[in-house]
Amino acid sequence: MAGTTMTIRVSADLKEKLDRLAVDTRRSRSVLIAEAVSVYVARELAIVDGVNQGLEDVYSGRTISHENPMSELDSAIQRA
Secondary structure, X not given: OOOOOOOOOOOHHHHHXXXXXXXXXXXXXXXXXXXXXXXXXXXHHHHHHHXXXXXXXXXXXXXXXXXXXXXXXXXHHHHO
C-alpha cells in the first residue's frame, strides 16, 4: 500500500501497549496504527455525515413535531 508518513505523540504507556500488541500479533506498529486510525476515521465520518444529514433535514423542513410520536406512544400505552 502506498502511503504517506505521519508523526504522532503518544504516552509511554500507550507505546508499550502498542509494542506488546505488535509482538503478540506479529504485525508492525505502523500497520496497527494505520488500522486503528482507519477505523476511527470511518466511525467519526459516519457520525458527522449523520449529523449533517439531520441538519439538512431540519433546514429543508423534513421533520415532525415531538408531540406527534409521543401522542401515538401514549395511545399505545393506554391501549395496553
